[in-house]
Amino acid sequence: MAEHLPTPARATEGPLLPAEFDDELRQRLAALDAASDTHAQDHRPDNTTLAYRADWKTWTAFCEQLQIPPTAATRGTLRAFVDVLWNRERRAATTIDRKLAGVSVTLRQRFGLVVDPEATRSARELLKDYKRQAAENEEPDRGRGKAPAMRVDALRQIVEKCSDDIFGVRDRAMLLLGFAIAARRAELAGLRLRNITEDPDGNGLLVDVRVSKTDPRTVPVPYGENPLTCPVLAWQAWVERAQIADPDRHAFRSVHATGSVQPKGLTPQRVGDIITAAGARARIPVLFTGHSVRSGMATEARRAGKDPKAIAQITGHKPNSSVLHGYMQIVDRWDEEDNALIGIGL
Structure with a gap:
């Protein structure tokens, strides 16, 4: 008799929520994600791809020093990443900001992991604090700076x-x-x-x-x-x-x-x-x-x-x-x- 019982009504009306997706739908969505990542990769400029590759290499080396897996992109690890790049390696702020983006993109593409936006935001806030302190201390600008305009x-x-x-x-x-x-x-x-x-x-x-x-x-x-x-x-x-x-x-x-x-x-x-x-x-x-x-x-x-x-x-x-x-x-x-x-x- 149990198989003839009516299906319980959903608690709310409207479209399905992610927690209510069945396995077949999850598989189709995963396939779409993979296809879109491949498409985006094919249309990304070569220098951007190379930069992201270098960013990931920097990140994995950092994770090895801390003896943590590269998938552990938390608020604390991203802040520590910024701290090392700024204070120990003396990287430019624009380089550090791009490396944060490169890590997030690579984690999503390779492992399907979405970095918590709050973790990335807190890391960038720390970077802003370092930049402000450097300006107050009248430290010289880092990096190549803006390209001179060819008049x-x-x-x-x-x-x-x-x-x-x-x-x-x-x-x-x-x-x-x-x-x-x-x-x-x-x-x-x-x-x-x-x-x-x-x-x-x-x-x-x-x-x-x-x-x-x-x-x-x-x-x-x-x-x-x-x-x-x-x-x-x-x-x-x-x-x-x-x-x-x-x-x-x-x-x-x-x-x-x-x-x-x-x-x-x-x-x-x-x-x-x-x-x-x-x-x-x-x-x-x-x-x-x-x-x-x-x-x-x-x-x-x-x-x-x-x-x-x-x-x-x-x-x-x-x-x-x-x-x-x-x-x-x-x-x-x-x-x-x-x-x-x-x-x-x-």
Whole structure:
């Protein structure tokens, strides 16, 4: 008779709660989680993947010293992790913050463990306390700091010094197009030939930036006023000289010492090295990095009076982004409306 008894009514109406999921549903959800993790991993920029790998290596070494399993990411262990990185290893705050993120991501992907948000928050609060104490004690900043902006005058000097051989043609195109789309080094390295197309009306190029830390964006790149610094002409010269046609291969590629263009694309690190070396060849008294073309474009656009929203559409920032606002301050601090000391009779 027991099998004919009615199923007990649920205590509450509405959708099932997680505790009420049956095994079949749990298995389907787990499979979806695994598939989504794989998809996200496939679309994550290479440098981000490498950074997370390094973060996990740092974390496991820390756990070995404490003789705890790497899955023990609690409030106490994460705070201790921050303490060791800051006080013993003298790491930069941005590096420590990213390592906390790398540990959380890896634990979720490898072990299905979700770190308690309160534990991560408390670790970051400790990091903020250390940063504040360092500022009060007037300690020098750690890390490389912000990349110096490559202004247009420096960019012009750099491309003038690019040679007319295949290496110079590639470097000139990469620098000018990178500046025009406010590219990170990983974004330049991730461009495929199919991502760069001619505008149907002949206005310039449409660059589809797919590999990005932020949302993908399409940047319309017009012809430049000066042929020397025109990103469209520089790109066309590279494509013609390199004879690249496969749409699925990298837009910017390695070049053999003999001058032959290789199928292999440039790594983000190599992109940054090329930008740094180009600045050194032009004897610019600033050490430019892979991020310099990005900050340079935002700075120059603001200097020319462009609206922050228009700049954000190219950089991929949110209009109210604190990072974008930092670029704006470089120019706005000398603007009459933004500098309270100008026009008051001093």
